[in-house]
Each structure stands twice: as structure tokens, then as C-alpha cells.
Amino acid sequence: MAARDLLAVTGRQCVRWAALPTLLAAAAGLGWLRAFPIRLGNEQAPAAASPALLLPIAVAMTVVVVAALRLWPGFSLRRPGKDLAERLHRGRLGGCGRATLGVLAAQFALTLPLTLLLPWLCGAPTAVRARVELATSTRPLLFADTPTLSFGLPSMELHELQLRPLAMLPRGTFQPTRVGVRVDDRALGTDATFAETRQLQVMPLPGDGARLELAWVEGTLPLVFAPGAVVVLGPPRHGMLGNGAIAALLLLLPTFVAMALATLCGRVAGLPTVLAVAAIALFVQLFGELGPSSPTMLALLRGHWLLAGDVFPAALASLGVGSVAMIAAMLLRPRPRR
Amino acid sequence: MATAISVQQLAVTFGGRRAPVHALHPLDLTLETGRIVGVLGPNGSGKTTLLRVLAGLQHPTGGNATILGEAPDSARNRVRVAFQPEEPLPLGVLSAPEFLAWVGAELGLSNAESDARAARWLDRLELRHAGNRASRTFSTGMQKRLQLAAALLGEPEVLLLDEPTSGLDPFGSEVVMTILRERAAAGACVVMASHHLLEVEEICDEVVVLHGGRLCARGALGELLATDAHALVVRGLGDADLQALAGDAKARGGEIVRIERPRDHLFALFRRFARSPRNPTPGDDGRA
Numbered sequence: 345m346a347a348r349d350l351l352a353v354t355g356r357q358c359v360r361w362a363a364l365p366t367l368l369a370a371a372a373g374l375g376w377l378r379a380f381p382i383r384l385g386n387e388q389a390p391a392a393a394s395p396a397l398l399l400p401i402a403v404a405m406t407v408v409v410v411a412a413l414r415l416w417p418g419f420s421l422r423r424p425g426k427d428l429a430e431r432l433h434r435g436r437l438g439g440c441g442r443a444t445l446g447v448l449a450a451q452f453a454l455t456l457p458l459t460l461l462l463p464w465l466c467g468a469p470t471a472v473r474a475r476v477e478l479a480t481s482t483r484p485l486l487f488a489d490t491p492t493l494s495f496g497l498p499s500m501e502l503h504e505l506q507l508r509p510l511a512m513l514p515r516g517t518f519q520p521t522r523v524g525v526r527v528d529d530r531a532l533g534t535d536a537t538f539a540e541t542r543q544l545q546v547m548p549l550p551g552d553g554a555r556l557e558l559a560w561v562e563g564t565l566p567l568v569f570a571p572g573a574v575v576v577l578g579p580p581r582h583g584m585l586g587n588g589a590i591a592a593l594l595l596l597l598p599t600f601v602a603m604a605l606a607t608l609c610g611r612v613a614g615l616p617t618v619l620a621v622a623a624i625a626l627f628v629q630l631f632g633e634l635g636p637s638s639p640t641m642l643a644l645l646r647g648h649w650l651l652a653g654d655v656f657p658a659a660l661a662s663l664g665v666g667s668v669a670m671i672a673a674m675l676l677r678p679r680p681r682r
Numbered sequence: 683m684a685t686a687i688s689v690q691q692l693a694v695t696f697g698g699r700r701a702p703v704h705a706l707h708p709l710d711l712t713l714e715t716g717r718i719v720g721v722l723g724p725n726g727s728g729k730t731t732l733l734r735v736l737a738g739l740q741h742p743t744g745g746n747a748t749i750l751g752e753a754p755d756s757a758r759n760r761v762r763v764a765f766q767p768e769e770p771l772p773l774g775v776l777s778a779p780e781f782l783a784w785v786g787a788e789l790g791l792s793n794a795e796s797d798a799r800a801a802r803w804l805d806r807l808e809l810r811h812a813g814n815r816a817s818r819t820f821s822t823g824m825q826k827r828l829q830l831a832a833a834l835l836g837e838p839e840v841l842l843l844d845e846p847t848s849g850l851d852p853f854g855s856e857v858v859m860t861i862l863r864e865r866a867a868a869g870a871c872v873v874m875a876s877h878h879l880l881e882v883e884e885i886c887d888e889v890v891v892l893h894g895g896r897l898c899a900r901g902a903l904g905e906l907l908a909t910d911a912h913a914l915v916v917r918g919l920g921d922a923d924l925q926a927l928a929g930d931a932k933a934r935g936g937e938i939v940r941i942e943r944p945r946d947h948l949f950a951l952f953r954r955f956a957r958s959p960r961n962p963t964p965g966d967d968g969r970a
Binding site (some may be wrong): 347348349350357415416417424425426427428429430431432433434587621 | 701734737738739755757760765767769770771772774775776780783784785786787788789795796829830
């Protein structure tokens with residue numbers, strides 16, 4: 345059946361171009377993880393797989409963007425067929441808006457299976473659990489001179505405690521710091537020991553409680569329990585399918601920003617320049633930690649709910665940048681040409 | 683006949699104030715429906731610029747133009763006016779039926795109507811054999827015919843064609859010219875810029891001649907090409923009778939410019955010896 349609308353035409357062409365490279369990149373990423381597995385002790389470390397799994401996503405993004413920019417002549421100056429394209433699409437974006445929607449639809453179709461299947465293949469949690477970051481009202485430093493820190497616990501079923509403090513330079517001879525954990529004055533089974541910064545310690549919680557207390561026992565490493573260093577996990581709240589779908593949606597934002605900047609640039613530049621701008625925009629967002637792609641993959645692999653935490657603010661910032669670029673492209677009308 | 687295109691003091695200037703290039707000097711023109719108008723002129727004379735202004739793709743720097751009573755870039759004129767540019771087609775990855783389906787959807791035709799019209803024009807312009815090949819792999823002539831099919835899909839009242847027959851073989855040219863005659867007979871105004879003077883002479887009712895962006899001549903072809911000479915075409919006389927007839931003409935005060943044996947047209951020769959691969963004669967492949 346013929347794709348009649350520009351959105352459908354662009355989407356179909358992008359899928360045709362990108363399907364095989366994305367599949368090959370996914371196979372390469374998984375192969376790499378199988379060949380060189382990353383483990384913490386005997387446990388799988390799914391979040392460490394993030395760079396390998398970002399590879400097929402990056403390939404899909406790059407190929408669909410390049411395919412669309414080459415396909416639709418409205419994206420740059422002096423392209424064959426631009427006159428007919430302009431006559432049929434007289435809107436402010438000259439068809440670039442619909443073509444961009446086609447790109448996003450194609451990428452969603454390509455990345456949704458990846459965000460649904462790859463976490464499962466990497467041993468990520470099978471459900472998204474309730475997750476609350478605790479903060480103390482006092483200075484979050486734990487050492488001999490401030491030997492206890494108190495945190496209020498949320499009113500929910502408490503399953504697990506995750507501690508990941510920052511460690512400062514040792515005061516005196518190095519000795520790992522041992523921390524006792526109490527919930528409502530009842531000590532948990534064993535103490536947590538920290539020998540390096542950002543070291544993760546996971547402890548089971550008794551199910552309910554109102555107050556968590558961390559107490560310095562011994563050691564020369566001062567520990568800082570900044571926001572995000574003390575997290576309690578509750579019962580499963582969302583399925584990973586929903587989280588995977590949200591991840592696929594959030595991963596559209598770098599592509600949207602790249603397409604918007606390309607559309608804006610294409611008002612005054614030819615195809616090579618437009619391709620370069622889009623490629624740079626994608627590269628910076630994917631590998632320069634600007635935008636939601638890296639935090640989305642990390643949160644997905646750790647089993648964090650994507651609509652909470654710090655992923656969504658990064659996504660909103662990207663959405664804002666892309667929208668401003670698209671509006672600027674609407675306002676900047678193409679110059680008459682000979 | 684009603685006015686299809688009206689242009690008053692239309693001017694287009696490119697470049698800045700320091701080095702302006704006047705593509706069109708102030709130009710007045712009125713073209714009527716049901717006519718085929720040829721726009722002639724050397725390269726850089728402003729033919730394409732005039733067509734792009736009429737298609738709503740180029741904003742004039744002076745004067746104004748109306749097509750069918752509205753601005754060239756009005757929403758209604760997007761469908762009522764068709765433009766066939768000289769440049770290649772967009773979306774070259776699509777096959778001919780896919781491309782026409784896209785054009786039909788953009789013109790607001792229903793799927794059924796679009797498919798029916800596309801099938802008709804694909805047949806008429808002999809593009810059926812292209813099947814599902816991407817249009818970017820088409821020959822120049824096939825691309826031209828597909829462009830014309832796209833232009834005709836909306837059944838426009840004004841057709842603006844930039845070099846519609848360049849790159850076409852004689853059979854393709856003949857098909858295109860027949861279609862253009864039919865459209866004009868149906869009341870459409872056809873404006874074609876062309877360097878093929880013989881075709882323009884054969885098909886156009888009137889011509890507009892541009893040079894350096896200025897209107898040099900304009901009028902009905904018969905008036906522009908008329909001379910004070912007359913020709914007498916005779917068939918069936920022998921040489922002696924012909925000399926006697928010439929002597930009689932001289933005796934009456936006439937001047938014999940030349941006596942020649944008329945030749946057939948080159949196209950007739952082409953048709954006699956070449957066969958279109960798109961229209962194999964029955965029996966050519968030994969089966970029919």
C-alpha cells in the first residue's frame with residue numbers, strides 16, 4: 345500500500361534505511377556484553393551495560409536523521425525537487441514538521457523493541473519499585489565528631505535500603521568506615537562498610553518504620569550522605585513494559601533537537617552543512633551527557649521509574665531547545681532564490 | 683474566454699542594492715483560458731523566473747500577478763494551478779504510483795480519486811512499465827512524463843510548464859503535446875517555456891518573447907509569423923507543366939522564389955523506421 349502522507353513516506357523510508365544498521369548495532373552491543381561481562385562480585389551490573397546498549401539507539405537516531413534530511417528537499421537550500429515540494433507544502437515549515445514527525449515515528453518503532461528487550465537481556469530489574477531518596481535536615485557528614493545522621497522514612501512498605509555515600513580523604517591512617525543502621529532504634533543485622541567513594545551497600549529493611557538512623561562505628565573515612573546517597577525501595581509499582589515505552593519516547597528528544605536545529609540551519613544552508621549540524625547535535629547529546637539519553641538508559645537499566653527523578657527535567661530542557669529552534673525556523677522564511 | 687493570468691508591472695530583482703540583477707523588468711501581460719502560450723527567449727531571459735512568480739514560488743520585487751483572480755500563492759491556486767519545474771523530482775526513492783499517491787494526498791484528493799487519476803495518467807504517459815522502480819532510476823524522459831502526470835493529477839485550470847518536452851523522445855513529445863492540446867481545449871490555460879521552437883510553433887496559440895528580462899514581442903503566432911508572400915502547393919504536374927505554370931505566374935507580375943520538391947517531416951521518417959519500445963508493434967516479439 346502506498347504511503348500517501350509525507351509523515352508516512354518519511355517514516356517508511358527511515359525505517360527501511362535504519363532497520364538493518366540498528367539490528368546489527370544491537371547484536372554487536374549484546375555480543376560485546378556477552379564477551380566481556382561486567383559484574384560486581386557475583387552479581388550482574390546492568391547499569392554498566394548502558395554504553396553498549398546506547399550504541400544501537402545512537403545508530404538508529406543517526407540513520408533516521410540522515411535519511412530524512414536527504415529525502416525531503418525542504419530541509420536545505422538548492423536541493424533538486426525543492427520547487428515542487430514547496431508548492432505542495434506551503435506551511436511555515438514547508439513540510440519539515442511532518443517529515444520530522446515521520447522521523448520520530450520511525451525511531452520510536454525501531455527503539456521500542458530495544459528499550460523493552462535489552463534491559464531484560466542484561467538482567468535489569470523486572471519491575472519498577474517505589475523509590476524514595478532520603479535527605480537529612482542536618483549537615484550530611486558522618487564521622488567521629490558527628491557520629492549519627494537521622495532520616496524520616498516514607499509511609500510505605502519498606503523493602504530495601506541503598507547507601508551510596510561520597511567518601512572524603514581519610515583522617516589519619518586509612519581504615520574503612522563502618523556504619524551501623526537502625527530503624528526506629530532497632531539495629532539491622534549487619535553494619536555497612538565503606539572503603540571508597542560512591543560504594544553501594546544494599547540492606548534489607550524490616551517492612552515499616554518512621555525513622556532511619558546511620559551511626560558511625562569506626563574508621564577514618566568521613567562520609568557525606570548527599571541527596572541521592574540514601575534511597576529506600578518499596579514494593580513493585582510499575583511494569584518494565586511501561587518504563588521501556590517511556591524510555592523510547594524520551595529517547596526521541598535528542599532526535600527532535602537535531603531535526604529542529606537542522607531545519608533552522610537549512611533555511612540558509614545547503615545539505616552538507618545541515619547534515620553536519622544534525623550530526624554534531626546528536627553527538628553532543630548522546631556522548632556529551634547533554635540531554636536525556638544517558639540518564640534514561642541508566643535509569644531504565646537500574647529499574648527506576650522514568651517519570652520521577654532527574655531524567656524528566658533533562659527531557660524538558662531538550663524539549664524546550666527543540667521547540668525554540670522549530671519556532672525560529674518558522675519565523676525565518678526561506679530567501680527568494682533564482 | 684476569461685482571463686486566466688494577469689500581470690501588471692511585474693518586476694523581479696535579485697541580489698542586494700550594490701549588485702542588483704534585474705531578472706524581470708516591469709512587465710504587463712494578460713493570458714486567457716483555453717490557450718496555449720509559449721514563453722520564448724534565450725538563457726537568462728527571465729522565462730523560469732516568470733513561471734516561478736506565477737507558481738507562487740518567487741515573490742516579485744515590484745508589481746503584482748493574479749491567477750484566476752487570486753494571488754499566485756493562495757491556497758486555492760495550490761490545486762487550480764500546476765507547475766512543472768525543469769529540475770528533477772523530489773522523493774526519488776518512490777515509485778511512479780507512490781509518487782502520484784503522495785501528490786494526490788497533498789492536493790487533497792480522496793484515495794480512490796487519486797488512484798483512478800494516477801492510473802489514467804500513468805497509462806496515458808506510458809509509465810506503467812516502470813512498475814515499482816524508484817523514480818530516481820528513471821531516464822530523463824520518464825522523469826519528465828512523471829512530472830507532467832503529477833502536474834495533471836489535480837486537473838488544474840492553469841498549467842505552468844518549464845521545458846515540458848526537453849529530454850523526451852519524439853513519441854513522448856507527441857504524447858505530451860496532444861495532452862496539452864486537450865487540456866487547452868477543455869478550457870485550461872497552458873503556459874510553456876521552451877527552447878524547442880518547432881514544437882512551440884506547432885502547438886502554441888500565442889507566444890511571449892523575453893530578452894534580458896524585458897518583453898520583446900507578444901501576440902498570436904499567426905500574426906507574428908505572417909509575411910506578404912503566398913505559397914502555391916501543386917501535386918500531379920510534370921516538369922513541363924510546372925515550367926508553364928511558373929511562366930504564367932511571371933507573366934502576371936509574380937516572382938518565382940523557388941521551386942522545390944517538398945520533403946516529408948523528420949518525425950514521419952522517425953515513426954516509419956523506429957518503433958517505440960513502449961509501444962511494440964503486435965508481432966514484434968513473435969507471440970502476438
